[in-house]
Amino acid sequence: MADQDRSYDATRQRLSTRETADRLGVKPETVYAYVSRGQLTSRREPGSRGSTFDAKEVDALARRGSRREPSGAGGELAVRTGITLIDRDRCYFRGVDTAELAAHYHYEEVAEWLWTGELRRGTCFTAPQDALTAARRAVHSLPEHSGPMDRLRVAVIAAAAADPLRFDLSEDAVLDTARSLIPTLVEALPPQSPKSSDMKSLAPRLWSRLTSAPADAASLRVLDAALVLLIDHDLAASTLAVRVAASARAHPYAIISAGFGALDGPLHGAASALAHRMLLDVLNRGSAAAVVADHLREGRRVPGLGHPLYPGDDPRARALFALLADVPQAQTALQAARGVVSTTARHTELYANVDLALAVLTVSAGMPPEAGETVFAVARTAGWIAHALEEYGERPLRMRPSGQYSGPRPPQPLP
Structure with a gap:
């Protein structure tokens, strides 16, 4: 037929x-x-x-x-994409299980592989001095109470202003921008602790910007794995914003700014801050049941639980919890998180998501509540670049849906 x-x-x-x-x-x-x-x-x-x-x-x-x-x-x-597949409680980057990638490679290595298809052991990203100087000056000018996400948003704009070649959208130019922008964002944040002895990879550099606690190997392993696992997650709201900007042929700095804008909300990047504060509440009160009961009584969802794409465990949370089990100082926060999950399970079947796992890391390391969102934003920058590269290869302005007008029918009198 x-x-x-x-x-x-x-x-x-x-x-x-x-x-x-x-x-x-x-x-x-x-x-x-x-x-x-x-x-x-x-x-x-x-x-x-x-x-x-x-x-x-x-x-x-x-x-x-x-x-x-x-x-x-x-x-x-x-939107057709060859970057991330979410299937049967598993997440894959270009067909490879993300948990396996996080177990064997550092963030920069996975990012480079995701962009180019080549796995280069020992890959490290370096911030160019001009961009870093501009970003630090811009960040330093902010009010003292500014949070890390405020600083990241300003840093990306300053780095763009320092790059006269930012409008070159060729693949090589975009990749060079990505390799320099990610470390610029991290190093523009004011340090909170003395520099780690190993400052080559990104994880220890980011750690020193988020906490004054010493960076032990097990904790850095969790942070590096979190960066890998959060690189991409299909067409999340921020990723769609990035692709819309790339469809209009915005330069890489602008598409990252678009991603940061969509990330700024309690239902997306900021969700880990809610989970962080909840865990602190559990630790202060000594009872997960009391905290969960307060959330349910007030009609609020319990932070860090459930994900629309996973009927069961979030595989990213599962991988991070396994690594956190090897971090001695994380055991109290980890037990609090397990208490939240088991208590909520009596009311409804919800599983831990990556925000709860991030909260265990940030609470146990003495990081501020916004630290999880910062980790999320830095990690996702690599994924946004991968999506931008895909979108740059498509017909321009294809991400232009038609509105369904619901206002008064014309003609209407002049107001």
Whole structure:
């Protein structure tokens, strides 16, 4: 039947609206949106009430990857990507289990592999002096009460201003920007402790910006693994913002700023701060049951539990909890987190997510509540660059959905 359909299409070269929609994988009304934007041309055949479309033009549109496909159930925007797959309580980067990557490689090594396909042992990122100086000056000018995320947002803008080549969107230029921007963001943060003896990799540099506690090997291992596990997580809100900016051909610094903007919320990057404060409350009161009860009584969700993409355990949390078990100073916070999970399980079946695991790390290391979001933001910068590279290879401005106007119908009187 499929062969017969192709033969029939080749003969007439025209498709109905329904056939066009099916071939593009969109709704019929989306086909007319393509027409209004000049991406398709329609023609009304003599004696026909509907429009027809050129089959070759439709196929060309499909090949360009310009579909904005609603998913079968949720109706949300779907974008083809070769970076992250979430499947059956597992997360994979380019087909490789993220927990395995975190167990064997450092953050910079995984980031470089994700961008280039090459695994280079010992890869380290270095901040260029001009960008770092500009970023530090900008960060230093902020009010004293500014948090680490405020500093990161300012640092990326200052680093952009110091880079006259930021508008070069060639792959090599974008990768050079990424390799320099990530360490610039970290080293622009004011140090909280003396420098670690091993400052080559990113984890000890970041640790010294988040806490004055000494950096032991086991704790640094957890932080480095967290950076790897948080590099990407499919099309999270911040990643979608990045791809929209990249679709408009914004430069890498601007797309990172777009990601930071979307990250700033209690439902995304800042979620770990809520879990951090909850664990402190549990430790202060000596009871997970009392804290969980307060959350439920006030109609608030318990932080650090549940994830819409995982019906069971968040694999990132599972990997971090296993590493945290080897950190002596983390045992009290780890026990508090387990108490929250077991107590909540009496009310509803929810599992720990990565925010709760991050909170155990930040609480046990004496870091501020915002530290988890900082780790998240630094780690995710590498993933955002990977998505930007994908989007730079697509048709410009393809991330342009059509609004469904719900206001008063014109004409309306002049206000």
